[in-house]
Amino acid sequence: MLKDIIDNNENYQPGLSIDCVIFGFHDNQLKVLLIKVERANKWSLPGGFIPVDQDIDTAAITVLNSRTGVDGVFLRQFATFGKVDRNKQHFDKKTLEYLKIEEAKGKWLMRRFVTIGYYALVDFSKILPNPTGRHEIVEWIDHKEVPELILDHREILDKALDTLRIELNLMPVGYNLLPEKFTIPELQKLYETILDKKLDRRNFLRKITNIGILTKLDEKKSNGAHKAPNLYSFDKEKYDEVLKNGLNQGW
C-alpha cells in the first residue's frame, strides 16, 4: 500500500499528508481509533496522502472510509501541523530497508511533511475497525488511556479534543457520536467526558430539552440494576435549524 504510493509518488502531493482523529463513544468513554503496525512500538493516528487529483476533503474521506468502512459522517478539518522537524527521522534508512523501499524513491518519504488534521465523529456501534493489512492493528482506545504516539500525533489529538470542546458550545455534537436511540444520562456522560467536568443531572436535562432538538421515545432502556431511563432520539429537522444560529451566543 505504502509501497504503491512511493512507486507512484508523482501522483500524490509531495510533503503533504492527512491525519484523522476518529472519535467514537462507547461504555461512557470517548474513544479514539488508533493504529499500530506490527513492528512499531508506538501507536499512530490513521493517515494518508493526497492524490493530486483529489480535494483534500475528499482525501480525508478516503482515509476515514478505509479505516471504518463508513462514509457520510461528520468530518471536519481542524488544523494543519507544520513544524520543521515534526517527521524528522521517522522514515530513516533502517525503516526503508525493512519496507524494501529503494533509497532513491524513499527520499520522497524522508522529506519534510506538513499534515492536515481532520476529526471525525462516528457512531461507535456502526463501526468495525478495519485493518488494511495483516501487519496492522486497529483499535478503539479510551481517550484517557492513549499510549505514546508517533511524531506529533499526541499534539494533533490534543488539538482535536480542544476543538471538539469549543464546537460543543456551538453545536450539538451528540448527534454524530451517539446511536439513534440514547438516554439523557448517556448524552450527559458524553458532555462530561468532552468537557472534562461534572454537570448537574437536573440542570442538564432542563437545558438540553429546552433546546428542542430531542424527541422523547416511548421506550426505555433496561440499564442494569436500576431505574430504566427513557430513550430519546434527535429531531433532525430542528437540529439542523438550531445549527444555523449556533447555540450559546453571548452577544
Next chain:
Amino acid sequence: MLKDIIDNNENYQPGLSIDCVIFGFHDNQLKVLLIKVERANKWSLPGGFIPVDQDIDTAAITVLNSRTGVDGVFLRQFATFGKVDRNKQHFDKKTLEYLKIEEAKGKWLMRRFVTIGYYALVDFSKILPNPTGRHEIVEWIDHKEVPELILDHREILDKALDTLRIELNLMPVGYNLLPEKFTIPELQKLYETILDKKLDRRNFLRKITNIGILTKLDEKKSNGAHKAPNLYSFDKEKYDEVLKNGLNQGW
C-alpha cells in the same frame, strides 16, 4: 522576489503556500489588507511560500512582517484550502513569459497548490502598508467593499471572518485590533461590524465592563460635535487571565 523563489524552489515546500487575511479597524470599519500587482485586474491576499527549514507559523509571520513591518501581533491559523482546481490556470504560459520565468522552472508554480490560511489582527494606526516591489499596490480595504479577488481568496477571506466571529465569543478580540487608548463606542462598533448586527449601547457597556478587562482613563477623546467619550485601555493582566477560561461558556 518570486523569481528568486522559483530559481531556488528546492528550498521551499512544493505545492504549499500561505495566505494571510490581515484585519485592521479604522473609521469604524473593519478593513482588510489587500494587494494588487500592476498588470493584474484582481486583488489578492498577501501570501507566500514556506521555506523547507521554517515552521509554517514562522513562514506566516514572515509574510505578515514583509507587508506590515510589524511583528509580535496576533496571528492565527484558521483553515487550509485544498480544492484540486483552486489555482488552475493561475500561472499560465503567458504569465510565465511576462515574469520571464523559464517554462521548465515554471512547472513548480503551475502545479496544484494547497494553501494554509492565517488571519492577523493588527493595530491599524501602527501599520504602514508596505509594497515589496514597485509594481505592487498594498491597500486597506473595507471588508464590505472588497472587490473581486483572485483564485479562492474570497472564500478564504469569508472563512477568516466566520472564524473571527466565533472567536469573538471566546476572547476579547478588541485588544488586538484597537489602539492602546479607545472609547467604548469604538469598541462597540468593532463588535457590531464583526457580528454584523446592532447592539444596545447601554447593555454593551455593562457587559464589557463587567468582564473586568477595561481600565477607565482620565482622558476624553474630543469626538467631533458631540459629547466627548471617555478613553479606556485594556488591563493586560486581567485580559490574559480571562483568556485562559474563555468568556461565554454555556455549560
Next chain:
DNA sequence: AGTACATTGCGTCATAATAACACATTAATG
C-alpha cells in the same frame, strides 16, 4: 414478598444575566 439501594424524573427557589427602555450629562454648533 418486602425492603434496601442506586438511579432516574420532575419540581422549587434564590440569584445572576439579559433585554428593553427612560433620563440626565456633555460638548460643539449656530
Next chain:
DNA sequence: CATTAATGTGTTATTATGACGCAATGTACT
C-alpha cells in the same frame, strides 16, 4: 444660550442559571 447628537447612568421585567429536595422506578438481596 438654546439646540443637537452624542455619551453616561439607572430601572425594571423577564429569562437563564445553579443548587438543591423529593418522589418514582426497577433490580437485587434477605
